[in-house]
Amino acid sequence: MDFMTLSLTGLTAAPAQVCGGIRLVPLLRDKPCMDVRLERQPFEADLTVVQTSKKMAYWAFVPHGLVLHWADSGEEVEAIQGSQLRRADGKKAKFTWGKVQLLHRMAKRVDKKALRFLPLHTTLEGFLALHFGGPSLKWPEYSGFTLSHGLGSRSEWVHPGGSLYGFEGALRTFEIHTGQVGVMIYVAGVLASISVFPSAQDYRRLHSTLLEDVYGELIWQYALMHPEAQRLENAPRVEGAKTLADLRGALYQARAEEAQFSLEVMSGDLIGRDLRLETVYSPGDLRLERFLTDLNPNLPNHIGERLTRADGEVLYLKTFLLSKVQLRRARLLSSLAAQDWHLESTATTLKLSLQQLVLEFETLGFGYLLKPHLLEAAHRR
Amino acid sequence: MTTFEQTITREDLALFVNACFVSTGQKEFYSSAAEQSLSLEFLHSYICTHYRRLYTRTLAVGVNHYARIEIVRHLLSSGKLCPADFRAEEGQLIRAALRSLPPQRVWKLFERLRKDGVNNRRTRATVREYILKHKELPFQAIKYRHKLRSSLMHAHLHLDEELSSFLFESGFKKSVKFENPLLETFRAAHYSMEKVYELPYSIAEGLAAKHNIPRERFLKRIEPRMTEREKLRLQSSSGGKIALDPAKLELTELCVYLLSLTFDERIKDRVQLEGWLEVATRKVVRSLEGLKLEGKVAAVLDNSFSSSGSSEKKNRPLALAYSIHRLLKGVGADYQAFWTAPMPDELLLHAKGQSNLSERFLDALDWGAETVIIVSDAAENDPSSAFKAILRGYRQIGGKAAVLHLNPFFDSQNLKVASLSPDLPALGLRSSEDLPALLGFAPFFSGESTLPELEDYLGARAGRLLETLARDLTEEPQWIL
Numbered sequence: 001m002d003f004m005t006l007s008l009t010g011l012t013a014a015p016a017q018v019c020g021g022i023r024l025v026p027l028l029r030d031k032p033c034m035d036v037r038l039e040r041q042p043f044e045a046d047l048t049v050v051q052t053s054k055k056m057a058y059w060a061f062v063p064h065g066l067v068l069h070w071a072d073s074g075e076e077v078e079a080i081q082g083s084q085l086r087r088a089d090g091k092k093a094k095f096t097w098g099k100v101q102l103l104h105r106m107a108k109r110v111d112k113k114a115l116r117f118l119p120l121h122t123t124l125e126g127f128l129a130l131h132f133g134g135p136s137l138k139w140p141e142y143s144g145f146t147l148s149h150g151l152g153s154r155s156e157w158v159h160p161g162g163s164l165y166g167f168e169g170a171l172r173t174f175e176i177h178t179g180q181v182g183v184m185i186y187v188a189g190v191l192a193s194i195s196v197f198p199s200a201q202d203y204r205r206l207h208s209t210l211l212e213d214v215y216g217e218l219i220w221q222y223a224l225m226h227p228e229a230q231r232l233e234n235a236p237r238v239e240g241a242k243t244l245a246d247l248r249g250a251l252y253q254a255r256a257e258e259a260q261f262s263l264e265v266m267s268g269d270l271i272g273r274d275l276r277l278e279t280v281y282s283p284g285d286l287r288l289e290r291f292l293t294d295l296n297p298n299l300p301n302h303i304g305e306r307l308t309r310a311d312g313e314v315l316y317l318k319t320f321l322l323s324k325v326q327l328r329r330a331r332l333l334s335s336l337a338a339q340d341w342h343l344e345s346t347a348t349t350l351k352l353s354l355q356q357l358v359l360e361f362e363t364l365g366f367g368y369l370l371k372p373h374l375l376e377a378a379h380r381r
Numbered sequence: 382m383t384t385f386e387q388t389i390t391r392e393d394l395a396l397f398v399n400a401c402f403v404s405t406g407q408k409e410f411y412s413s414a415a416e417q418s419l420s421l422e423f424l425h426s427y428i429c430t431h432y433r434r435l436y437t438r439t440l441a442v443g444v445n446h447y448a449r450i451e452i453v454r455h456l457l458s459s460g461k462l463c464p465a466d467f468r469a470e471e472g473q474l475i476r477a478a479l480r481s482l483p484p485q486r487v488w489k490l491f492e493r494l495r496k497d498g499v500n501n502r503r504t505r506a507t508v509r510e511y512i513l514k515h516k517e518l519p520f521q522a523i524k525y526r527h528k529l530r531s532s533l534m535h536a537h538l539h540l541d542e543e544l545s546s547f548l549f550e551s552g553f554k555k556s557v558k559f560e561n562p563l564l565e566t567f568r569a570a571h572y573s574m575e576k577v578y579e580l581p582y583s584i585a586e587g588l589a590a591k592h593n594i595p596r597e598r599f600l601k602r603i604e605p606r607m608t609e610r611e612k613l614r615l616q617s618s619s620g621g622k623i624a625l626d627p628a629k630l631e632l633t634e635l636c637v638y639l640l641s642l643t644f645d646e647r648i649k650d651r652v653q654l655e656g657w658l659e660v661a662t663r664k665v666v667r668s669l670e671g672l673k674l675e676g677k678v679a680a681v682l683d684n685s686f687s688s689s690g691s692s693e694k695k696n697r698p699l700a701l702a703y704s705i706h707r708l709l710k711g712v713g714a715d716y717q718a719f720w721t722a723p724m725p726d727e728l729l730l731h732a733k734g735q736s737n738l739s740e741r742f743l744d745a746l747d748w749g750a751e752t753v754i755i756v757s758d759a760a761e762n763d764p765s766s767a768f769k770a771i772l773r774g775y776r777q778i779g780g781k782a783a784v785l786h787l788n789p790f791f792d793s794q795n796l797k798v799a800s801l802s803p804d805l806p807a808l809g810l811r812s813s814e815d816l817p818a819l820l821g822f823a824p825f826f827s828g829e830s831t832l833p834e835l836e837d838y839l840g841a842r843a844g845r846l847l848e849t850l851a852r853d854l855t856e857e858p859q860w861i862l
Binding site for chain 2: 014018177233254255258
C-alpha cells in the first residue's frame with residue numbers, strides 16, 4: 001500500500017443527501033474503531049496565538065481544538081460523555097477588545113494518552129510556513145529583509161462554514177447514518193472538504209463543528225453563485241426483475257454504484273493524488289500528518305491533515321481546497337525552493353520570462369522579497 | 382366525459398384541500414414558517430379567485446383550523462367577487478365555520494381583519510352575529526379582553542352596560558360590584574387570594590403571580606378548573622401532580638406528549654402511558670368504523686431524523702407516525718410495523734438516521750403485506766428517489782398490494798404535499814383524528830373521481846354543516862345591544 005497518496009482506506013460511502021447547493025456524502029467505517037476517540041475542546045478566546053517555535057508564532061481565530069485519546073492496541077478508550085474538565089494548557093489574557101489565549105505548539109500532549117491539536121489550523125500553519133526561511137543562498141536580487149528574516153510574515157483569508165450560503169441549513173437537515181464517521185462536502189459539484197472522525201459517536205458529537213471549520217474562498221463563491229446543486233439520481237434498474245429479491249438486489253446495486261461514483265468519480269481529483277507529507281505527531285502506532293497535494297496547476301489542490309493506522313486505515317481526516325491564488329503562491333515558493341531560490345532557473349521551470357516572474361512575485365504579494373529596482377525595471381518594460 | 386378544464390379544476394382542488402389538511406403555517410423541518418405561510422397564501426388567493434364556490438364549501442370537509450380561518454379571511458376580504466346567487470350560502474358557511482372554531486382563533490381573525498382594513502357590511506354582520514350568539518361572553522371578555530374590545534370597535538358594536546364598562550373602562554372601583562358572577566369573581570380576585578381559585582386556570586395564573594401564591598400550592602388547588610389541554614401541557618413541570626383524564630385527550634397530542642418525555646420517564650410510567658394511549662386509540666378507531674382493512678396490513682413508518690419536526694412542531698411527524706401505528710394495532714387486523722430505524726422497545730421511539738423507505742417497503746412486501754400504509758415526509762435519501770423505481774418494479778412483477786402514503790409535511794417550495802412516486806399521490810395529514818375526514822376526500826386526490834362527483838360531495842358536506850348551524854341558531858341572542 002502506498003501511503004504517499006490520499007486514500008479513504010477502511011471507509012465506504014453511502015448515498016448523498018442534497019440540500020440547495022450543498023451535497024453531503026456520508027462515509028461509513030467498515031469496522032468500528034474502539035481504541036481512538038476525538039473530543040471537542042471549546043475555546044473562548046477571540047484570538048489564539050500559537051508559539052510554534054522560538055521565533056515563530058501562528059495567529060488566528062480558533063473556535064475549538066480537538067483532543068485525541070488513544071489506547072494501546074487491543075484496548076478500548078473510555079466513551080466520552082460531555083466536555084471533560086481539564087487544566088487549560090497555555091496562558092490567557094484579557095484586553096478591552098477581546099480575549100487572547102497563548103498556546104504552546106499546534107499539537108501538544110496534554111495527558112499520558114491525550115493529544116490536543118487545532119483542527120485545520122495545523123494544516124494552515126504548515127501551508128503558511130512553507131519555505132518560510134527564505135533564500136538558501138545569498139542571491140543579489142533579494143532584499144536585505146528577505147536575506148535576514150526570510151518571508152517575515154504571511155497571512156491567508158479563509159471562510160468559516162457559517163458564512164457559506166445554505167451550508168447551515170444543509171447540515172441541520174442532514175440525516176446522519178447509523179455508523180457514519182465522516183462526510184464529503186460538495187458545493188456546486190466541487191469537492192470542498194472531506195471530514196472523517198474515528199467513531200460514529202465522535203461524528204455525532206462533532207457534526208455541528210463542520211460549521212465552525214474553515215473553507216476556501218472558491219467554495220464561498222460557489223455556494224453563493226450556485227444555490228441549487230444538480231441532483232445526480234441513480235434510480236434502481238428494475239427492468240427484467242422477476243421477484244422481490246431482484247428488486248432488493250437492484251436497490252442494493254444502486255447504493256453500491258452511488259458509493260463507487262462518490263469515491264471514484266466525484267472525488268477523483270483528490271483521492272489517489274500524490275501528497276507531500278509532514279508528520280506532526282506519532283501517538284502510539286498512529287501517525288498524525290499534514291499534507292499538500294502535488295500542486296498540479298490543472299487540477300484542484302487541497303491541503304489537509306490525517307491520522308492513520310499502520311495498515312493505512314484513515315481514522316481522522318480534514319481537507320481544505322486551495323484557491324487559484326493560494327495555489328500560485330504555493331507553486332512559486334516550491335519552485336523557488338527547488339531551484340535554490342535562483343530566479344532565472346525558476347523562471348525557466350515555470351515557463352515564464354524573468355520579467356514575468358518578477359511581476360508574478362508582486363501579484364502574489366511577495367514583491368517585498370525582491371529589491372525595489374527589479375520591480376521598477378519589470379514595470380518599465 | 383371529462384373535459385381538460387374539469388381535470389385541472391379537480392387537480393387544483395385536490396392539491397389545495399390536501400395542503401389545507403396538513404399545513405398550519407408553522408415552521409417545519411425542511412422549511413421556515415414564512416415559506417409555509419407564503420405558499421399557503423398564494424394557494425388560497427388562487428383557489429379563492431378561480432373556484433369560489435368550491436373554495437367556500439371546503440370549509441365543510443374538516444380541514445384544519447388554520448386553513449378554515451384563512452378561508453374565512455379570504456372570503457370576507459373579497460366579498461365583491463361573490464356571485465349574487467351564492468351570497469346567502471357563503472354567509473351561512475362562514476358563520477358555521479366560525480362557530481366550529483376555538484374562540485382564540487376567531488378573535489385573532491377579527492383582529493387581523495381590523496389590521497387589514499376589511500370592514501364591509503358582511504364582515505361587520507359576521508362579527509356582530511358571532512359576538513351576539515356567543516355563549517360565554519364574560520369569560521371571553523376576561524380572557525381575550527383586548528381582542529374582544531378591538532372586534533367591538535371594528536364592527537361598531539355596543540354591548541350591555543356592565544360588559545362595556547368592564548371592557549372599555551380602565552381599573553375597578555373597590556366598592557362597585559358587577560352583577561355577572563364571573564366578572565365579579567374576577568374583580569374580587571384582585572383583592573382576595575381565595576377568589577383566584579374560582580377563576581379559570583389561564584386567568585387565575587396571572588392573578589396568582591400578583592398575589593405571590595407559590596406555584597405548587599396554586600397548581601394543586603386550581604386543578605379542577607383546568608382544561609385537559611392545560612393539564613397535558615403542565616404534566617412534566619408539575620411533577621406528575623396533575624391528573625389527566627385520558628378519555629378527553631386526542632391521540633396525536635398524547636403521542637407528542639409521550640415523545641416529549643425522557644426515556645427514563647417513559648419506562649417509569651409505562652403502564653399509565655399505555656393505558657392512556659389505548660383509551661385515545663379506541664376513540665379514533667370508533668370514528669373509523671367504515672374503514673375495513675383486510676388481509677395482512679403493514680405500515681412503513683418514517684422515524685428518520687427529519688421526523689423530529691421543528692422548534693414549533695416538535696416531533697409532530699413522528700407523533701403522527703406513532704399514532705397511526707397505534708391506530709392500526711387497535712383496528713385489530715393482522716398488522717406489522719416497519720420503522721425506518723427500528724428500536725428494541727416501541728416506547729423508546731425517537732427520530733434518528735436516514736430515510737431508507739424503499740428498503741423497509743421491500744421488507745413489508747417480503748412479510749406478505751396486502752395493504753401497505755406509508756407515513757413519511759417523502760424526503761427519501763438512501764438513495765434518493767429509489768421508491769419510484771421500486772414501486773414500478775413491484776407492479777411490473779405483478780404485485781397487487783394496495784399502497785397508501787400519508788404525509789405530515791407540506792412542501793412549500795413545490796406548493797404541494799410531496800409524493801414518493803407519481804403513481805402514488807400522497808395524502809396530507811396532520812393528526813390521526815382527521816383520518817376519517819381525509820379518507821372521505823381521498824378518492825378525489827387520486828383521480829378516481831370526476832369533478833361533478835367532487836362538486837356533489839362538497840355540496841353534500843356543506844349542506845350537512847348548514848343543518849347543524851340551523852339547529853344551533855334556534856336559540857335567542859344572549860347579549861343585548
